[in-house]
Amino acid sequence: MIIADKLKTTNRAEYLLYMWQVEDLLRAYGLDADRIAREYVARFTLNETQRKATEQWYADLCEMMRSEGKAQGGHLQICQNILQELTELHTGLLRSSHFP
Numbered sequence: 001m002i003i004a005d006k007l008k009t010t011n012r013a014e015y016l017l018y019m020w021q022v023e024d025l026l027r028a029y030g031l032d033a034d035r036i037a038r039e040y041v042a043r044f045t046l047n048e049t050q051r052k053a054t055e056q057w058y059a060d061l062c063e064m065m066r067s068e069g070k071a072q073g074g075h076l077q078i079c080q081n082i083l084q085e086l087t088e089l090h091t092g093l094l095r096s097s098h099f100p
Helices: 002-010 012-028 033-039 048-067 077-095
Strands: none
Touching: 002 012, 002 048, 012 048, 012 077, 033 048
16 A cells, blocks of 8 residues: 555556556455455554555455456456556657657
8 A cells, every 4th residue: 555655646657567466466365355454464564553554455455356346357447547547648648749
């Protein structure tokens, strides 16, 4: 969550790659938020507030993946939206006379 928050504002392409990795991580844990908290988040050095926020972030992503039918594969709609934004930026830059 901390890395995602930073990348979301500093580098959208890296944020997208990071989120794809998170999706794979969540699938590896079977979208089990309790297991993720117990076996994954517990490894991080976080204060109580950060730990709770991080656990909630992963739990929310698990729920989003279940509700969007992405438990076995595919990408969350938020990731698809970012990919679309990056594609539009890429296309715009290719067509721009300022960047031959």
